[in-house]
Amino acid sequence: MTVLQWIALASLLAWLYLAVGHGTFWRTDQRLPRRQAPASWPSVAIVIPARDEADVLPVTLPSLLTQDYPGPVRLILVDDGSTDGTPEVARALAEQAAQRGGSNVTAAVTASTEPPPGWTGKLWALRRGIECAGDVEFLLLTDADIAHDPGSLTALVASARTQRLDMVSQMAVLRADTFWERIIVPAFVYFFAMLYPFRWSNRSTSRVAAAAGGCSLVRREALIRAGGLAEVRGAVIDDVAIARIIKRSGGRTWLGLADQVHSRRPYPRLADLWKMVSRSAYAQLRHSPLLLIGTVLGLSLVFLVPVVATVVGIAAGDLTVALIGAVTWLIMTLTYVPMVRYYRQPLASALLLPGAAALYLAMTVDSARLKRAGRGAAWKGRTYDGHGTPERRGLGTTTLAPHVAAPHVAVVQPPRDPWDLPVPATPADPTATNSSSTSSS
Structure with a gap:
């Protein structure tokens, strides 16, 4: 087998696991569980x-x-x-x-x-x-x-x-x-x-x-x-x-x-969505360069390889690569259909999941770039360092x-703060004193 065939096969195996062994994450049937009115309604x-x-x-x-x-x-x-x-x-x-x-x-x-x-x-x-x-x-x-x-x-x-x-x-x-x-x-x-x-x-x-x-x-x-x-x-x-x-x-x-x-x-704009994702994507990876590299490789293998294998296989006349890529892309698409239906979008848009994944991959990398530039986790005038x-x-x-x-x-x-418990007391820490003395009115 060629290198591309092995990579395409790895992507297929990854999707077989994701489809049947990863908590059926793609299903959209997790809604509020069975309930009945209580004898008295709590505050x-x-x-x-x-x-x-x-x-x-x-x-x-x-x-x-x-x-x-x-x-x-x-x-x-x-x-x-x-x-x-x-x-x-x-x-x-x-x-x-x-x-x-x-x-x-x-x-x-x-x-x-x-x-x-x-x-x-x-x-x-x-x-x-x-x-x-x-x-x-x-x-x-x-x-x-x-x-x-x-x-x-x-x-x-x-x-x-x-x-x-x-x-x-x-x-x-x-x-x-x-x-x-x-x-x-x-x-x-x-x-x-x-x-x-x-x-x-x-x-x-x-x-x-x-x-x-x-x-x-x-x-x-x-x-x-x-x-x-x-x-x-x-x-x-x-x-x-x-x-x-x-x-x-x-x-x-x-x-x-x-x-x-x-x-x-x-x-309304791509820039707005980009900012929403990039401000916290790298925090999700605990600001770890190794996790970032793993995420880039993992997303590429799972979401991009099926498309590349299908297109390259057809162009190069390698039917094995094309078939593996097409089957993998089909599995990926079918797992996305329930979410597309939940959001009442055309079913054909499920085919665009690899493109959305590529955008998220770029947003995640940009999130790491912003963190290195000192502008990570920025929101409405506040920028947080790695410790919040x-x-x-x-x-x-x-x-x-x-x-x-x-x-x-x-x-x-x-009133007096009942949550003032685990903040470490240091000379520079304002919460080391009674935080209820700070007025919020």
Whole structure:
């Protein structure tokens, strides 16, 4: 056999394993598990960290303010140093919802502070929101660009109670409207499922643990038992990190695809999608050059070789290479069809998976380049080093003036911090002192 034949055969064997032995990652049937209404509905706090989200909040926040959840629920939006009027927009939307009535959701707006060394801004803001939540049973951690159907929270809580789960997470349905969104977005979810097969993540005996940060319902006691957010304070990919510590501490986690949760953030240009992926792709590889090399070789073998083998085999008259390449490409395509159907795209677009993989390969390499240039994990004015420490770019935090416009709307002053546990005390570490002395109002 020629070298190309051996390479093509290796790609075929890799796909045979992926198709039948890798947790059937390509299936899209992992949806919220069987559930029934509990005898009494537990208390819930919805925590939303928001940084410069004034444009998207009018589309998403009302969907959470009007949830039909039967029990007590409080929404806490934590402004993370916005400069575009995010807290004012949030207050106005909360006032409008309160005046309309018809929902059990009460709303509060508070402000985070600039994260101390070792903390990412989002996790520091989530921490502030959890402080304000008080002694609730469940925390719904969601993003400012995520919209929820009216019954979303009810379904999440019912599933958690029925199945005795400590974390229930759903991968939100991302926008796939523009040309580049149609190419990149279904592949993004497909690759995520390949990296963290949902069935393996949902198995209590498996070491795989993952979650989707846009929609994660967490039992508060389970998070405390796992050490709180301080355990993952520097994680850029915080959703997976939270799932890991909860599962490691004995908690039960579940991850699946959403039907009632949708991302409303648009990515109209390739550059927008490129930035979304490249800012964290190298962090996923733990900033390891060896893992980067392995990823490049692995992605090339799995996704690019079948196409190359098919084309080169036909051009060179090597029917063996062409046949192996075509069969492998067919297997790859068939595994992608369920995700294409989930996103309601033309079935023929499944043939474009190798092209999407090539783009992701380039984004991953670019992510490593940005990290070496000191611009890795950059997001809305913050750039994090390899340990999650933010490099200041001159953006301060927005201070909220006291404001109470309606019975359901208030600015909350966080109480003493119950999560201030594992941060190492060093002379330069501001969290070595009582962090509750930092005002967030």
